[in-house]
Amino acid sequence: MESWLLIIRNVHDETILYEQLNQALQEIRKLNASLEQKVKDRTRELEATNRELEAFAYSVSHDLRAPLRGIDGFSLALLEKYGDQLDHKGKDYLNRIRAATRKMGSLIDDILSLSRIATASLQKKPVDITVMSRDIFQSLREKEPERAAEMHISDDVKVTGDPGLLRVAMQNLIDNAWKFSSQQDVIRIDIARERNGSETRIAIRDNGVGFNMKYYNKLFTMFQRLHSGREFPGTGIGLATVQRIVNRHSGRLWAESEVGKGSAFYMVLPDHTETSQE
Amino acid sequence: MNKKKHILLVEDNRDDVDLTIMALEKCDIVNEVKVARDGDEALSMLYDTEEEPELPVLVLLDINMPKINGFEVLKEIRGNERTRRLPVVILTSSREVQDIHRGYDLGANSYIRKPVGFESFVEAVRNLGRYWLKWNESPV
Numbered sequence: 001m002e003s004w005l006l007i008i009r010n011v012h013d014e015t016i017l018y019e020q021l022n023q024a025l026q027e028i029r030k031l032n033a034s035l036e037q038k039v040k041d042r043t044r045e046l047e048a049t050n051r052e053l054e055a056f057a058y059s060v061s062h063d064l065r066a067p068l069r070g071i072d073g074f075s076l077a078l079l080e081k082y083g084d085q086l087d088h089k090g091k092d093y094l095n096r097i098r099a100a101t102r103k104m105g106s107l108i109d110d111i112l113s114l115s116r117i118a119t120a121s122l123q124k125k126p127v128d129i130t131v132m133s134r135d136i137f138q139s140l141r142e143k144e145p146e147r148a149a150e151m152h153i154s155d156d157v158k159v160t161g162d163p164g165l166l167r168v169a170m171q172n173l174i175d176n177a178w179k180f181s182s183q184q185d186v187i188r189i190d191i192a193r194e195r196n197g198s199e200t201r202i203a204i205r206d207n208g209v210g211f212n213m214k215y216y217n218k219l220f221t222m223f224q225r226l227h228s229g230r231e232f233p234g235t236g237i238g239l240a241t242v243q244r245i246v247n248r249h250s251g252r253l254w255a256e257s258e259v260g261k262g263s264a265f266y267m268v269l270p271d272h273t274e275t276s277q278e
Numbered sequence: 279m280n281k282k283k284h285i286l287l288v289e290d291n292r293d294d295v296d297l298t299i300m301a302l303e304k305c306d307i308v309n310e311v312k313v314a315r316d317g318d319e320a321l322s323m324l325y326d327t328e329e330e331p332e333l334p335v336l337v338l339l340d341i342n343m344p345k346i347n348g349f350e351v352l353k354e355i356r357g358n359e360r361t362r363r364l365p366v367v368i369l370t371s372s373r374e375v376q377d378i379h380r381g382y383d384l385g386a387n388s389y390i391r392k393p394v395g396f397e398s399f400v401e402a403v404r405n406l407g408r409y410w411l412k413w414n415e416s417p418v
């Protein structure tokens with residue numbers, strides 16, 4: 001009798017245990033389902049925001065440019081058709097209006113390309129930085145043929161990443177190297193692939209004016225510049241753009257410099273093909 | 279023939295109308311310029327008359343216009359037997375690739391992004407004139 005009771009009791013306990021387990025399982029399934037729903041909702045929200053951002057950028061590119069064109073064009077018309085009725089100062093004011101207009105035009109272009117980077121989809125492919133850099137350097141040469149410039153690029157700078165975005169990044173870094181070296185007799189730009197421990201980095205070095213490391217924390221911030229616009233014109237959006245591109249590749253970007261001694265910018269892009277071999 | 283054929287400029291923004299005419303003058307392009315202030319007006323200037331209206335030698339077409347936009351006008355032009363070979367150059371402030379592609383897909387002959395700087399705009403118009411107006415009868 002005793003042992004019978006025990007068995008019945010055990011069976012009873014097991015049933016309870018089984019029910020509890022079942023309940024927990026159902027609970028987990030429900031949670032899972034609601035999590036999936038949440039992810040779906042969030043994704044949809046993000047996609048909507050992305051679309052809105054794109055629409056915004058689009059209208060900026062249309063609608064902000066049009067009035068600027070008017071300001072520039074009619075200022076020039078005033079200068080050309082009524083210039084003889086203006087004194088030197090009057091003409092100077094008009095020219096300043098035109099310069100400010102063009103500056104705003106390039107600001108709009110730069111902000112737009114920055115916003116595109118946030119929304120662009122990333123396509124990872126093998127990218128030949130060597131060829132790309134030669135190309136960029138060539139067009140800088142053509143733009144300013146009177147400048148003496150040397151560029152050394154090692155042959156082996158190859159990475160995996162988005163070709164379009166990496167071109168924007170290299171363009172900005174090489175533009176800067178060129179611009180901030182423009183006071184030297186000969187511009188020197190070196191681009192190399194360097195091993196540092198297990199990491200492979202791309203180094204872009206120039207022999208330009210450099211910058212003060214005291215202000216390093218402003219270097220990659222939008223609209224921040226460490227040199228005056230009178231000496232070196234610019235919008236201060238370039239390095240913020242490069243930073244964003246590198247972030248989107250889950251990479252790292254940093255710089256070293258000393259006033260008067262040139263600058264070095266470093267970029268590490270995780271290369272999946274390479275790490276899997278090691 | 280004494281008179282050059284006209285250019286049809288389809289543009290809703292008055293400033294852009296004047297700027298484009300100024301740019302054409304600067305390039306010594308002396309064709310008469312007829313202006314349509316939106317897509318609707320452009321279509322009636324091309325099609326809506328008793329006798330068939332004289333066709334322009336070139337259409338300069340803005341994209342962003344109220345009511346009927348430039349793409350729709352272009353589609354209409356390409357879909358009509360009489361106008362389907364008409365040279366159409368898209369003029370717009372957009373530089374979105376999707377706009378450029380769409381324009382070409384619909385049969386635009388060329389595409390000019392209206393730049394902020396007026397001189398670059400004049401340069402673009404000059405190239406355009408060189409290409410699209412060179413077979414025109416010269417004025418006597």
Ligand SMILES: Nc1ncnc2c1ncn2[C@@H]1O[C@H](COP(=O)(O)OP(=O)(O)O)[C@@H](O)[C@H]1O
Pocket residue numbers: 172176177180206208209210211219224225226227233234235236237238239240262263
């Ligand atoms: N190669 C360089 N040498 C010296 N200073 C640099 C270099 N690259 C960037 N900088 C500094 O960083 C600032 C931000 O760069 P960037 O965002 O590209 O703006 P911009 O080129 O429009 O001035 C520059 O204004 C400059 O002060």
Ligand SMILES: [Mg+2]
Pocket residue numbers: 172175176234236237238239
């Ligand atoms: Mg820059």
